[in-house]
Amino acid sequence: MTEKAFSEHQEYFPWKQILGFCLSIILTVLALLVTFFMSYSRETTIVVIVALASFQLLVQLIMFMHLNELEKSFQIAVVSYGATVAIIVVAGTIWIMESGM
Amino acid sequence: MKSINDYPANIPPEYEEEEGQIKIFGFWIFLAAELVLFSCLFATYLVYLDRTASGPTGTEIFEYPGVIIQTFLLLTSSFTSSIGIFELRRKNKLRVLIWMGITLLLGISFLGMEIKEFATYIEEGVSISTSAFWSSFYILVGTHGAHVTFGIIWMSIVLIHFIRKGINPTTSRKLFVASLYWHFLDAVWIFVITGVYLIGGGINL
Incomplete structure (x- = not known):
C-alpha cells in the first residue's frame, strides 16, 4: 500500500x-x-x-x-452516506409525487 | 485505521501535517452535505418537469450547442486542475500555476456562457416567475453557477497565497481542497446536464 x-x-x-x-x-x-x-x-x-x-x-x-x-476508509464512508441520502431524497420524492397522479 | 504518519515516505505535501489531514477530511464531510443540498434541488426540478403552466417547455427553450460547450469547458477544467495537483505533488510551482491558471480561465468562460445562456432565456420570455418548472430550473442551475462563481474567487485567492508563499503543507492543502471543490462542481454539472438538459428537454427532441 x-x-x-x-x-x-x-x-x-x-x-x-x-x-x-x-x-x-x-x-x-x-x-x-x-x-x-x-x-x-x-x-x-x-x-x-x-x-x-x-x-x-x-x-x-x-x-x-x-x-x-x-487507507482513508472514513472519507469513502462519508461520501457513500451523502450519496445514499441523495438517492433516497430524489427517488423518494419522485415516487411520492408520482404515485398520487 | 492506519494514520498517514505510519507511512514512511512519499507523503504528498497537503497531507504532511496532521492538521491538513483533518481539514481535508472535514472538507469531504462538507462535500457530502453539498451532495444532499443539490439532491433536494434535483428532486424539486424532476417533480416539476411537466408543470410549465401551459408556458414554454425546456425542449422549446434550451440552447443545446451552448450547454454542450459549457459541459466540455467544465470537464476540461476539472482535468486541468487534477494535473495541477499532480504537479503540486511533484513540487513544480510554475506548472501548478500554469495548470491552475488554465482551470480558472475555463471556469470563467463557463460562467460567462452560463450568464449569456440565462440572458437569452430571459429575452425569450422565460424568467424565474414563469412557471414552477422554470423556477426550479433557475434555482438548480443558478445554485450551481453561484458555486462556480465562489469557486473561481476562492481558487484565485488560494493561488495568490500560493504565489507568495510557495509550496508548503498549508498552501498545498488549500490548493488541494480548492481543487476537490472544483471536481465536485464538475461532478454536479454532469448531473445537471443529464437531469436538467437531457431528461428535462433533450429526450423529447
Missing part, C-alpha cells in the same frame, strides 16, 4: 488523470448520442444516461479527487 498509494508521486506522466479525462469525454459523448440520436424509449434513455452520469461521478471521485488513496 505504501508504495502503491503514492506511486503517482514519482511518475513522470499523469496517466491516471488522462485516463479519467478520456473516460469522462467518452461517457459524456455517449450520453449525448443516446439522447439525441438513438430512438430508445423514454424510460430506457433515462436509465442509460443516469447510469453513464453515475459512472462518470465515480471516475471524478477516483481519478481526479483521489477518494480511495491512503
Whole structure:
C-alpha cells in the first residue's frame, strides 16, 4: 500500500488523470448520442444516461479527487452516506409525487 | 485505521501535517452535505418537469450547442486542475500555476456562457416567475453557477497565497481542497446536464 498509494508521486506522466479525462469525454459523448440520436424509449434513455452520469461521478471521485488513496476508509464512508441520502431524497420524492397522479 | 504518519515516505505535501489531514477530511464531510443540498434541488426540478403552466417547455427553450460547450469547458477544467495537483505533488510551482491558471480561465468562460445562456432565456420570455418548472430550473442551475462563481474567487485567492508563499503543507492543502471543490462542481454539472438538459428537454427532441 505504501508504495502503491503514492506511486503517482514519482511518475513522470499523469496517466491516471488522462485516463479519467478520456473516460469522462467518452461517457459524456455517449450520453449525448443516446439522447439525441438513438430512438430508445423514454424510460430506457433515462436509465442509460443516469447510469453513464453515475459512472462518470465515480471516475471524478477516483481519478481526479483521489477518494480511495491512503487507507482513508472514513472519507469513502462519508461520501457513500451523502450519496445514499441523495438517492433516497430524489427517488423518494419522485415516487411520492408520482404515485398520487 | 492506519494514520498517514505510519507511512514512511512519499507523503504528498497537503497531507504532511496532521492538521491538513483533518481539514481535508472535514472538507469531504462538507462535500457530502453539498451532495444532499443539490439532491433536494434535483428532486424539486424532476417533480416539476411537466408543470410549465401551459408556458414554454425546456425542449422549446434550451440552447443545446451552448450547454454542450459549457459541459466540455467544465470537464476540461476539472482535468486541468487534477494535473495541477499532480504537479503540486511533484513540487513544480510554475506548472501548478500554469495548470491552475488554465482551470480558472475555463471556469470563467463557463460562467460567462452560463450568464449569456440565462440572458437569452430571459429575452425569450422565460424568467424565474414563469412557471414552477422554470423556477426550479433557475434555482438548480443558478445554485450551481453561484458555486462556480465562489469557486473561481476562492481558487484565485488560494493561488495568490500560493504565489507568495510557495509550496508548503498549508498552501498545498488549500490548493488541494480548492481543487476537490472544483471536481465536485464538475461532478454536479454532469448531473445537471443529464437531469436538467437531457431528461428535462433533450429526450423529447
